[in-house]
Amino acid sequence: MSTPLILLPGDEVPSNHLPSTKSNPLKLGSGVRLLSQPSTNSAASSHVLTASQAGILTTDAKRNTVSLQSFSNRRYIPTTNDLIIAQIHHSSIDYFHCIVTPHTAQALLGQLSFEGATKKTRPMLNRGDLVYARVSSVGLGAGAEVEITCVNPATGKAEPGGLGPLTGGMVFDISTGFAARLIRASSSSADHGDAIDGLVVLSELGKKLESSGGFEIAVGRNGKVWVDCSAAGDTAIKSTIAIGRCLQSTDDNNLNTTDQKKLVTKVLREMKLSS
Known part of the structure; x- marks a missing residue:
């Protein structure tokens, strides 16, 4: 097994660590940025890839993608194509101005950046409403504008x-590293579930809460997770809180698969959601 490659912000991504697939264009994931000018060490290359945050380099040869698996932290740096949960702060003629993190500049969401939206049918979003969006562009330099879209x-x-407005449910804070793991887990194959990335907490919750209506979830790369159990009827609020507790505890304590299963059983019993 090869030694994991850890990069710090500004480090170049070695070309010999990139996927060799030629059939698809190389896709950049979170934590990797494309520079237009090569450095002196890579004059043979027309472009240079650098790390925008600290993390472990991960590649997917099948999808021809390269990204950085960040460590558990609370800081989020917007990266193109990231899925995020943003909160509406206010609106202008053409844009919704959204909060991505409490300490960064607001992101711009076009008022027509929704499926089927026109000037007459665009969603009427108010301050405090939530949207599940994708980062469409990130400017260069401090204070640069970030644009997001729901299509x-x-x-x-x-x-x-399921990009678009998020109605109902509750939002819980998690680390950005754990958010990245949850996103990778949810995109893994159905045959393996989320155990591929050492996570079984969601699959365990899904099995135990299926009989009561299940739940919907949206994970934002910015350290937010939205949970909705409206189909659970009278137990909707308790189920939502139980899921949030399980996710946050798994994140805070870096639980292994066995402990995740024990945690789910314990929390659901405490909340009287299982026998």
Whole structure:
């Protein structure tokens, strides 16, 4: 097994660590930025990839992607194509101005950046409302504007991930590193579930809460997770809180798969959601 490659902000991504797939264009994930000018050590390359945050370099040869698996922390740096949960702060003629993190500049969400939206049918969002969005562009330099969207620009659709306004439910804070793990887990194959990334907490919750209506979840790369158990009827609030507790405890204590299963059983019993 090869030694993991840890990069710090500003480090170049070695070309010999990039996927060799040529059939698809190379896709950049979280934590990796493309520079237009090569450095002196890589004059043979027309572009240079650098790390925008500290993390472990991860690649996916099948999808031809490269990204950084960040460590558990609370700081989020917007990166193009990241899925995030943003909160509406106010609106202007053309944009909704959204809070991505409490200590960064507001992101711009076009008022027509929703599936099927027109000037007459665009969603009427108010201060405090939530949206599940994708980072579409990130400016260069301090204070640069970040733009987000709730549609795939190529198709005009909200994509399978369910981009758009989030109604009901509750939002819980998690570390950005754990958010990245949850996103990778949810995109893994159905045959393996989320155990691929050492996470079984969601699959365990899904099994035990299925009979009461299950739940919906949206994970933001900015350290936010939205949980909705409205289908659970009278136990909706308790179920939502139980899921949030399980996710935050798994994150805070870096629980292994066995302890995650024990945690789910314990929390659901305490909340009287299982026998």
